[in-house]
Amino acid sequence: MDGLEAAEIILSKTSELSTFRIDSEYFLKRYLRYDELINKNPHSFTKLLDMGLTADASAFYPSLEPFYNCGEIPFIRVADVKNEVDYENCVKIPKMGAGFETLKLCKAGDIVLTKGGTIARAGLIKRDSYATRDLIFINSSKMSRDNYVSLFLLFCSKFMYDLMVKSSSQSVQPHLTITLIKDLPIFEFSEKFKKLLTSVYDLFEYSGVKSIELYKSAEKMLLDELGMSDFAPSTKAVAVKSFADSFGTSGRLDAEYYQPKYEEFGKILSKVPTHRVEDICTQINYGTVPTSPYTNDGTGLPYIKGMNLDNLCIRNTLDRITDTEDLPEKFYVRKGDIVISQMGTVGDVGVISDEEDGFLFASFTIRVRLKDFEKFNPLFVGLYIQNVAKEWYLLRNIAQASVRQNTDLPTIRNMLIPALDISVQDKIANMMQKSFALRRQSEQLLEIAKRAVEIAIEEGEEAAMEYIERESEMGGVAGG
Numbered sequence: 001m002d003g004l005e006a007a008e009i010i011l012s013k014t015s016e017l018s019t020f021r022i023d024s025e026y027f028l029k030r031y032l033r034y035d036e037l038i039n040k041n042p043h044s045f046t047k048l049l050d051m052g053l054t055a056d057a058s059a060f061y062p063s064l065e066p067f068y069n070c071g072e073i074p075f076i077r078v079a080d081v082k083n084e085v086d087y088e089n090c091v092k093i094p095k096m097g098a099g100f101e102t103l104k105l106c107k108a109g110d111i112v113l114t115k116g117g118t119i120a121r122a123g124l125i126k127r128d129s130y131a132t133r134d135l136i137f138i139n140s141s142k143m144s145r146d147n148y149v150s151l152f153l154l155f156c157s158k159f160m161y162d163l164m165v166k167s168s169s170q171s172v173q174p175h176l177t178i179t180l181i182k183d184l185p186i187f188e189f190s191e192k193f194k195k196l197l198t199s200v201y202d203l204f205e206y207s208g209v210k211s212i213e214l215y216k217s218a219e220k221m222l223l224d225e226l227g228m229s230d231f232a233p234s235t236k237a238v239a240v241k242s243f244a245d246s247f248g249t250s251g252r253l254d255a256e257y258y259q260p261k262y263e264e265f266g267k268i269l270s271k272v273p274t275h276r277v278e279d280i281c282t283q284i285n286y287g288t289v290p291t292s293p294y295t296n297d298g299t300g301l302p303y304i305k306g307m308n309l310d311n312l313c314i315r316n317t318l319d320r321i322t323d324t325e326d327l328p329e330k331f332y333v334r335k336g337d338i339v340i341s342q343m344g345t346v347g348d349v350g351v352i353s354d355e356e357d358g359f360l361f362a363s364f365t366i367r368v369r370l371k372d373f374e375k376f377n378p379l380f381v382g383l384y385i386q387n388v389a390k391e392w393y394l395l396r397n398i399a400q401a402s403v404r405q406n407t408d409l410p411t412i413r414n415m416l417i418p419a420l421d422i423s424v425q426d427k428i429a430n431m432m433q434k435s436f437a438l439r440r441q442s443e444q445l446l447e448i449a450k451r452a453v454e455i456a457i458e459e460g461e462e463a464a465m466e467y468i469e470r471e472s473e474m475g476g477v478a479g480g
Helices: 029-040 145-156 158-167 178-183 191-226 260-269 378-394 409-413 422-459 461-472
Strands: 073-076 081-085 091-093 104-106 111-114 122-124 129-131 135-138 274-276 281-286 301-304 319-321 338-341 349-351 365-370 416-418
Touching (some): 029 158, 073 081, 081 111, 122 145, 145 158, 145 191, 145 422, 158 178, 158 422, 191 378, 191 422, 191 461, 281 409, 338 378, 349 378, 365 409, 378 416, 378 422, 422 461
Parallel strands (some): 081 122
Antiparallel strands (some): 073 091, 104 129, 111 135, 274 416, 281 365
16 A cells, blocks of 8 residues: 555545546645645735746647748747757758648747647747647747746646646646636746746756756867867768678668768778777676566666757756666676667667766667777767767668668677877766766756745745755855
8 A cells, every 4th residue: 555645635626626526536635735825825826827927838730840940030849948958950941831820839938838749848938949739839928037936846846747737628638728828826936036946047057058058068078189170071861882882892772772971981990090889898798688567665766768968968857766676787887888879769878977877778789898998988989989980980871671770789899999099088088977967956946946846835935035045056146
């Protein structure tokens, strides 16, 4: 019976609800606690309409796929909303005209909420962006910065997330509705607390921007050292090859493999010394299959999968597995190991840090372990694989007879790694480490702001401001 909870509700009370819900999920204890909190402090809450705001979404519009990456205006989809809107990787489309009038254009300062798929994620719009019909947007851009930042952080909080999930429609796939969002109780913060939240948010943004700048500087230095800074690959789609120079050499007959751009990259790489991966590594192997169902109670060992590999970092919540006592050593990662996604997002890379030392890695990933850190820096090698070899080697050499694109051990073993001077490698790695530190700081600041919002609602703003001053280590921020 561990993990079960029960709540006693009078039937007549359920009939008073506009939702007409009697399912147990609607009456979880944390939801009842929120209801009690709201009922005790009705004057502390308002609704969007009372704030002069509206919630809206794009109506039906024709398919936009033919326009992807044919313009400059971001088109925000559900996958692009993860607290921050992913402007780096979202598709861009042109200004849409006749026939697309129902496609909504959001302004900087508007808040978007995922209404389908993974529901109730919030994102803050930073520049003019189109929003998919799977997003609800709030026109908070008409408010002052302090107001829309505090409203955004409120929507990011567990308090608001739980309220949205609680009241989502109970169809086969839960989703949010515009009516639900309009009726949500919005906690009203004091002007002093809003300014403090904006101060924390500004530091969060600053750290994030600096992290990206350092990462791009490391990328640029890598390309400069390889002579690829001004590399403009050929757009020719035709290459004439004899049988001996094509299938006789590579075993490949598909036209994509012989695109001229790959040969041009090969000529650039031939100008720097290189070593094959198998010559500079002690271990190159696939990971393990799960030895148990994933656990939900924090027990077991963390299990790194391809979806956790993100620009050299191990990110997102890791699944955990048990029954691992008899697994051989080759399935455990050590600091400095490089884990490569083998299937799906081929070539995504994570470099193992102190925090992940001793974790397990999954069967659809490949781990390489360098022999000598005095000759090859793991962060340099990881950056090269992620940002150069992924496009110019791994995706060219993906396995052909497969439903999903994937790579394999022979391809990884034969991958060439530039043997740049170790001082250059270390300089690039140092920029990467600083970028990661700033990224962690940025993430911590956002979590501090979100938690402060929750404390302000549950315990009062004074307790929340004390929490910020104690946890942020920003010295004097709480004093405004």
